[in-house]
Amino acid sequence: MNELKDKKILIGVTGGIAAYKVVEVVSRLKKLGAEVKVVMTRSATEFIAPRTFQEITKNPVSVEMFSETVNYHVEHIALANFADLVLIAPATANFLAKAAHGIADDLLTTIILATPAPLMIAPAMNTLMLEHPATKNNIEILKQRGAKIIDAETGLLACGTSGKGRLAEPENICAEIVKFFAPKNLAGKKILVTAGGTVEPIDPVRFIGNRSSGKMGYEIAKAAQFHGAEVILISGNATVEPPANVKFIKVETAEQMRTEVLKEFDSVDAVIMSAAVSDYRPKTIYPQKIKKSNENLTIELVKNPDILKELGQLKKNQLLVGFAAETANIISYAKDKIDEKNLDFIVANDVTQEGAGFSVDTNIASIITRDGEIENCPKMSKTELAEKIILRVAERL
Numbered sequence: 533m534n535e536l537k538d539k540k541i542l543i544g545v546t547g548g549i550a551a552y553k554v555v556e557v558v559s560r561l562k563k564l565g566a567e568v569k570v571v572m573t574r575s576a577t578e579f580i581a582p583r584t585f586q587e588i589t590k591n592p593v594s595v596e597m598f599s600e601t602v603n604y605h606v607e608h609i610a611l612a613n614f615a616d617l618v619l620i621a622p623a624t625a626n627f628l629a630k631a632a633h634g635i636a637d638d639l640l641t642t643i644i645l646a647t648p649a650p651l652m653i654a655p656a657m658n659t660l661m662l663e664h665p666a667t668k669n670n671i672e673i674l675k676q677r678g679a680k681i682i683d684a685e686t687g688l689l690a691c692g693t694s695g696k697g698r699l700a701e702p703e704n705i706c707a708e709i710v711k712f713f714a715p716k717n718l719a720g721k722k723i724l725v726t727a728g729g730t731v732e733p734i735d736p737v738r739f740i741g742n743r744s745s746g747k748m749g750y751e752i753a754k755a756a757q758f759h760g761a762e763v764i765l766i767s768g769n770a771t772v773e774p775p776a777n778v779k780f781i782k783v784e785t786a787e788q789m790r791t792e793v794l795k796e797f798d799s800v801d802a803v804i805m806s807a808a809v810s811d812y813r814p815k816t817i818y819p820q821k822i823k824k825s826n827e828n829l830t831i832e833l834v835k836n837p838d839i840l841k842e843l844g845q846l847k848k849n850q851l852l853v854g855f856a857a858e859t860a861n862i863i864s865y866a867k868d869k870i871d872e873k874n875l876d877f878i879v880a881n882d883v884t885q886e887g888a889g890f891s892v893d894t895n896i897a898s899i900i901t902r903d904g905e906i907e908n909c910p911k912m913s914k915t916e917l918a919e920k921i922i923l924r925v926a927e928r929l
């Protein structure tokens with residue numbers, strides 16, 4: 533996703549060994565679509581060369597307040613006004629002290645006074661320095677003034693000791709930035725997403741499953757979270773990692789999925805059922821492994837509960853979104869499912885098309901609403917389709 537497209541981020545790098553980790557932060561922010569400029573303190577250049585940031589950001593790196601070569605006209609004001617967000621990483625104890633007390637004795641601290649942009653600060657230093665009352669006090673002052681502090685993590689420090697003071701991982705710093713810019717049109721809403729494929733055991737080693745990878749549902753969960761919703765993700769078998777910061781419930785069978793979904797149903801605003809739920813399960817689960825004997829083996833299957841249909845009967849104000857994996861007559865079958873399961877809309881796809889359906893990273897779908905509107909979505913990434921689905925949910929909630 534291009535979550536940070538058109539976002540302008542100014543990064544202040546101060547003089548700590550963790551400065552090298554900020555290269556990774558900048559690189560990730562660029563990949564997310566942000567425009568990044570870097571200002572370094574003179575001490576920071578002892579740890580890493582400005583050219584490194586210059587190459588990644590494709591922008592000049594500013595260090596000196598009064599330099600022979602000026603990157604921008606009235607540099608401290610130009611940079612202060614450029615930013616939608618200012619991130620300081622790593623922030624040294626010295627920087628925190630100066631920023632807390634309004635001291636402006638170099639380019640970066642001057643920009644901090646001049647910028648109208650919100651401030652995010654990721655401190656990194658020796659544990660005793662971090663826990664010194666002066667530093668704690670300075671962090672408290674900055675917090676009260678509205679700065680967001682990205683807490684240092686605990687681990688091995690460059691000085692050889694172990695404790696709190698490591699710069700937060702680049703991944704976590706970027707996640708905070710993405711969260712900061714995320715549109716909050718689902719704030720206060722609780723969304724339940726089901727994903728992956730259910731697994732129906734035959735005996736202790738065999739099961740009936742399906743080709744679902746969980747990708748579509750996991751992307752929907754991420755998109756819902758990105759828009760500010762509280763997300764519950766109930767998942768069967770999946771080949772991808774669940775997103776962070778969602779309530780994640782792993783299940784195996786359709787019946788387990790039904791139990792968990794029903795537990796949450798009353799408290800949610802919307803349910804998006806993207807799971808591939810097995811329609812049938814073996815009537816008997818053999819307690820021991822089935823040994824081969826006859827030429828043929830017959831396993832009797834019985835019908836599983838239709839979770840979505842049950843939700844359609846129970847629903848009060850919840851918005852219900854279904855999926856339909858079809859191989860023919862997509863629109864008409866999907867419309868039937870809207871009626872049969874009492875849905876608000878359905879995402880239907882022809883799983884026989886190349887680039888649609890299970891396992892692949894893309895999908896080709898039609899979103900069909902209860903009142904008959906059809907939006908055909910050409911081949912696009914599951915991330916993009918998830919965003920479309922969530923925007924429709926947000927519109928209706």
Ligand code: CTP
Pocket residue numbers: 786805806807808809810811836837838839840841853854855856857858869
């Ligand atoms: N679904 C469900 N419980 C089931 C089967 C399906 O909740 N036992 C949900 C799926 O998560 C999906 C929707 O119902 O959102 C449609 O599933 P699909 O398998 O396409 O349709 P079915 O209703 O099972 O009908 P058919 O298999 O005949 O196409």
